[in-house]
Amino acid sequence: MANDTNRFQAIISHCKEYGFIFPSSEIYDGLQAVYDYGQMGAELKKNIKDYWWKSMTQLSDENIVGIDAAIFMHPTTWKASGHVDNFNDPMIDNKDSKKRYRVDHLIEGFAEEQSATGNEQLAKDTLTAMDALIAKDDFAGLKKLIEDNKIKCAISGTCNWTDIRQFNLMFSTEFGNTVSSDGEDNKIYLRPETAQGIFVNFLNVQKTGRMKIPFGIAQIGKAFRNEIVARQFVFRMREFEQMEMQFFIRPGTQKEWYEKWKSTRLDWHKSLGMPADKYKFHNHVKLAHYADAACDIEFEFPIGFKELEGIHSRTDFDLKQHQEYSKKKMQYFDNDVDPETGKPFGNYIPYVIETSIGLDRMFLAVMSQAYTEEDLSTEEKKDERVVLKFPAKLAPIKMAVLPLTKKDGLPEIAEKIIADCKSQFRCFYEEKDSIGKRYRRMDALGTPFCVTVDHQSKEDNTVTIRHRDSMEQERIPIDKLKEIVLNAIA
């Protein structure tokens, strides 16, 4: 475990040292749980995005289109989705044990205890009182309720509580250029999930795209959450990026589609060459208010198995809510004939299967899988290298071209190779330092191919190509280069 912590630290350092990820606003001491992607990280992240987008909107067997909805949404969106009411949990701390509790959990725990010991009435009254107080945001009243019932901390056994505080899930900001006398008038949220941008556009896409159920809408975009503790590098950030796909289906078919998307998504991960034993499903026992089935695809990060992607059967909850709040029919007319009744399926609010993967978490998964420290020591000397064994298609730089010396016309040949390839994939030129040093630098960036131009190149138009993982080299004609790299990154 201590070793894994070290490995995680090493990965974080490597990310910063080689231009993958920097702490945000670092010159001002950084901003907690916010990170910037650097010159290498931005490339890797973009390559992950492209791979996901293409797998959804182009290669999938299903009918899926992509959209790009705004981060700002009408405030009612978040009332409909339940984010305003369901995710603003009042919290309270016990001063002696320093434990923090969600107020509702604490009181519910007390009520359960009471009903287990036969005090059904007290349990019921307490819960009723709690619901009324929560609905009014009456924190003082809630605290009084806790104190009146002498609800104790399970750890310290004391009733020494702090005041109740509210933790806002959502970031809010001012919308519009005039200051309102009532701040609430202009209040607007930064979206805490991209999914709602898809739901509110369900009818637009379905109608303009003449989409027939089943079909999906995919989206990549930023989302914002005020985490209670935001830590562990890019694993849990306040500003993060999601890759979500909402798949609209006929009611009653959610079970089979849920299973199908579970396996489809796991296959996607494996298609990147990620080892299968690094993944496992974690089924949710306690379901969110909108789901009838939910699981996570967990990945074994250096900090243990953690959620990487969520697959949720969201029922018709979201569309139904939006139909209610917007007074617009969120329905689909299904002309297909139901074989059981011989009649069309007719009008219904579609059910939804959601696949939602954290882009930053995927970045971290790819990075931690790729990061390798290799001992290359021989009897004569100690040696080691750090190499990022990215799948070639995700690597920020695909090919480095290195003239063995910086004279005798070798740089010119190298430049020509780059000029010929750079429209197809990212190339990098380097003539400084010894060739071995340059190879190692490219290893540290995860560049799959290093091409070295030497004196023989001038005579027969061949170069050596060096493979990152095996460190093996082969001599090939210059005009074969592009094809080799393109094949590897296809």
Place this chain on the structure above:
RNA sequence: GCGAAAGUAGCUCAUUUGGUAGAGCACGACCUUGCCAAGGUCGGGGUGGCCGGUUCGAGCCCGGUCUUUCGCUCCA
């Protein structure tokens, strides 16, 4: 948010009772070498996280603050 630890050059670290900072790597120039890091010479780079206090004098002592790490708590 609570508790603990840490913050010295781009990176990794040193400066052992307080006397205004050093090394290796990295970086730049030149020379040399030329297929798997660490050849030579010269050079640039630090108001010691930030603010304040004690002191003739503080990187080192004290207080505050910010950030990070670890643990707890929470997790749609």
